[in-house]
Amino acid sequence: MYQLLRKLAHWIDARAGVSATLWPMMRHPVPRSIDGPMGWWYVFGSASMTFLLIQILTGIGLSMVYVPAADQAYESLLYLDYQQPWGWFLRSLHYYAGSGMVVMLLVHMTQVFLQGSYKYPRELTWVVGVLLLACTMGMFFTGQILRWDTDAYWGLAVGASMAGRVPVLGPEIVHTLLGGDIIGASSLSRFFALHVFIIPGALLTFLGIHLWLVLRCGISAPPKPGEIVDPKTYDATYHEELKRGVPFFGDALLKDIFFSALAVTIVVVIAAVVGPKGPTEPPDPTLAGANPRPEWPFLWLFGLLSLSPPAIETFIMLVFPVLVLGALFFVPFVSNRGERAPSRRPAAVLLVIVIYTTLGVLTYEGVQAPWSPVMDAWSGDPVPVNLVEGRTPLELQGAAVFQFKNCRNCHALEGIGGRRGPDLTTIGASLTRDQLITQISNGTPGGGNMPAYGKQMSPAEMEATVAFLISLRPDGQLPAGAVEDAPVEGTTPQPVELTE
Amino acid sequence: MVACAAFVGCNDDFPGKPNPADRPLPQNEITDFATLFAQNCTGCHGADGELGPAPPLNDPLFLALIPDETLHAVIRDGRPGTPMPAFAAERGGTLSTEQVKIIAAGLKSHWPADKTEEVSDAAIVADAPPYLSSATILQLTPGATDQASTLFERACAECHSPNGAGGETGYASGGAINDRAFLALISDQALRRIIITGRHDLGMPNYAAPDGRPEDFKPLTSAEIDELVALLASWRRGDAAAGDAGK
Numbered sequence: 056m057y058q059l060l061r062k063l064a065h066w067i068d069a070r071a072g073v074s075a076t077l078w079p080m081m082r083h084p085v086p087r088s089i090d091g092p093m094g095w096w097y098v099f100g101s102a103s104m105t106f107l108l109i110q111i112l113t114g115i116g117l118s119m120v121y122v123p124a125a126d127q128a129y130e131s132l133l134y135l136d137y138q139q140p141w142g143w144f145l146r147s148l149h150y151y152a153g154s155g156m157v158v159m160l161l162v163h164m165t166q167v168f169l170q171g172s173y174k175y176p177r178e179l180t181w182v183v184g185v186l187l188l189a190c191t192m193g194m195f196f197t198g199q200i201l202r203w204d205t206d207a208y209w210g211l212a213v214g215a216s217m218a219g220r221v222p223v224l225g226p227e228i229v230h231t232l233l234g235g236d237i238i239g240a241s242s243l244s245r246f247f248a249l250h251v252f253i254i255p256g257a258l259l260t261f262l263g264i265h266l267w268l269v270l271r272c273g274i275s276a277p278p279k280p281g282e283i284v285d286p287k288t289y290d291a292t293y294h295e296e297l298k299r300g301v302p303f304f305g306d307a308l309l310k311d312i313f314f315s316a317l318a319v320t321i322v323v324v325i326a327a328v329v330g331p332k333g334p335t336e337p338p339d340p341t342l343a344g345a346n347p348r349p350e351w352p353f354l355w356l357f358g359l360l361s362l363s364p365p366a367i368e369t370f371i372m373l374v375f376p377v378l379v380l381g382a383l384f385f386v387p388f389v390s391n392r393g394e395r396a397p398s399r400r401p402a403a404v405l406l407v408i409v410i411y412t413t414l415g416v417l418t419y420e421g422v423q424a425p426w427s428p429v430m431d432a433w434s435g436d437p438v439p440v441n442l443v444e445g446r447t448p449l450e451l452q453g454a455a456v457f458q459f460k461n462c463r464n465c466h467a468l469e470g471i472g473g474r475r476g477p478d479l480t481t482i483g484a485s486l487t488r489d490q491l492i493t494q495i496s497n498g499t500p501g502g503g504n505m506p507a508y509g510k511q512m513s514p515a516e517m518e519a520t521v522a523f524l525i526s527l528r529p530d531g532q533l534p535a536g537a538v539e540d541a542p543v544e545g546t547t548p549q550p551v552e553l554t555e
Numbered sequence: 556m557v558a559c560a561a562f563v564g565c566n567d568d569f570p571g572k573p574n575p576a577d578r579p580l581p582q583n584e585i586t587d588f589a590t591l592f593a594q595n596c597t598g599c600h601g602a603d604g605e606l607g608p609a610p611p612l613n614d615p616l617f618l619a620l621i622p623d624e625t626l627h628a629v630i631r632d633g634r635p636g637t638p639m640p641a642f643a644a645e646r647g648g649t650l651s652t653e654q655v656k657i658i659a660a661g662l663k664s665h666w667p668a669d670k671t672e673e674v675s676d677a678a679i680v681a682d683a684p685p686y687l688s689s690a691t692i693l694q695l696t697p698g699a700t701d702q703a704s705t706l707f708e709r710a711c712a713e714c715h716s717p718n719g720a721g722g723e724t725g726y727a728s729g730g731a732i733n734d735r736a737f738l739a740l741i742s743d744q745a746l747r748r749i750i751i752t753g754r755h756d757l758g759m760p761n762y763a764a765p766d767g768r769p770e771d772f773k774p775l776t777s778a779e780i781d782e783l784v785a786l787l788a789s790w791r792r793g794d795a796a797a798g799d800a801g802k
Contacts, residue, residue: 133578136573137573137575137578143571143572143573144569144571144572147571326571327569327570327571328569328570328571329570329571330569330570330571330572330573331571331573334579335579336579336580336581336582337581339581431594432598433598434594434595434596434597434598434599435593435594435595435597435598436597436598437597437598437601437602437606437607438598438599438601438607438608440601440606443601443606443607443608443757444606444757446608446730447721447730447731447734447737448730448731448732448734448737448741449730449731449734449736449737450730451608451609452608452638452736452737452740452741453608454599454607454608455599455607455608455609455637455638455639455740456638456740457608458598458599458608458638459599459638459639459640463598513739514736514739515735515736515737515739515740516638516740518734518736519736519737519740522736523608
């Protein structure tokens, strides 16, 4: 039996040339120093690939149950979550391994950038890597749409209206993406095709090229300060280095396996503990209270767009991503020679710090989203008790009007409520009665954030609201504009010694 | 790893396994009273139905007096003349007919009846004036105004001062109730409700409580409450007959 199998293998090998091709690949040497501790910098690319493998496996599993039809997708997700044994875990793992893949890609890219590994002769490897990043982000976006809940619906609506801003071709692009002019039954099918066939096809093709280039150009040696990359001499030097090299299938591979196993374990634990993401409420275009957020890799863009003046929105949506991708493509062409060690490339280190700080801050803003009103704060967030106690009947009615007119959706009291406008907990100490009336009636001057409420409130409602606002001030502090000894407006309880 | 986990334990043990009970519901399908209350009522009526700007809802006296139909109607249609908005979808609110019913029924049953520190005696509930006034028109003749003013002085002036202007009269926190803006934002029925029930959360006594009232104070009758409401209503209109009060 064994002999028979051997014969069969030889027969295939003689015709397919598998061993002639693979054997040298498997024995390809890597620089000796990768055997040492510096080799741990080289594990992130393979970890990304491990996550990709998990994505493919879990994705196949999910596709056996998921129904890419607008009227059944949501139900099939519920089925996965609640009925299919381990279905919830499959969804959870697919989400967190996808997130892990993005994280590993970013770390891998950062390492390659910081250590100058993209320099001659590996420029093309970097460019294909950028394409892999673009594909991965595309997978994340289209995957979110397949979740087909409220977030997916509005994410798609936002994405489509962004695409619609492309000059001339905009409507055509939207029509192609959505399979119609509006989000409908075909939209989900289109995104299913993108997520399951088109983008993965591109991704695997690019990955093949990327790996081929890695083998072809060899793995760069860990950088040493003073070792200059010069395209004229690099090949010869590297060739010499490899003669003293060690096989990749050895210590380097063990490091990769160890780190990938660790990364996968962490993701599996997170997936089991945190559970699948969503689906949130079923998609409903009439839901006014929907508060959709993009997936985390896009939160920084959400933050950037929300904080930018409307005049440059289109620029940020259409030109900015092209600039970012273009800048990434051009990295190796700006400098493909010279020092590789981060200690000799302060500009590169500074750039990484600035970029990650910016992304971090914008992501934080995207999570907080202080520009979004809290649509149910008026009816759901109680007025803090100490702002209720001791108020006069008029001030109490004012507090009720304050809630009922939805002021709370933008203005927090003691930090609870919307954050689009300022917190009003101590407003009585800073604005006078007249200023409050003007502000409420006319809104922010010059078409600012706050709308004018003058026509939406009766004089009594205005009177009561202003009385309540004047009463909002720290203990013992006079209303804004009041002079000591003058009659105090509003009737916040005075310290006991004054009333006794 | 997955296989290990599958062998080791039942997958119900994982904290990440979604619980069907936590399944997110569309707003109009929520049927849990506590959730509906927290999303729709606490903004004005306070986290536990008290200590909000609007009158407390956890008041056993209030809950005992208000007829089911009236409670349901107030949630559905709001209280015209007060900040209380209509919550039924067909009246411009956000709640389905079913959800309005759930809130109305839930209010009556949510706070256990033994939470009656404020209503010291079941008799107070039993003897309380009806929630709705039997009088159809609350109009004071000039003579009746004096009578109502006298009544006001006995029942309300300790906190709100004789002319309703509030002020530092011992129970300093009473505050002005002769303010036309305040009166424009509270309906006659809401005034009646608050006179009967008081505000146990903010220290306002109910129709029978003796706090801050003369020693010979007797619980207010339905007719007397009508008179008081009529007096306040005349202040609201700024009637000349109301004299100095309301200025």
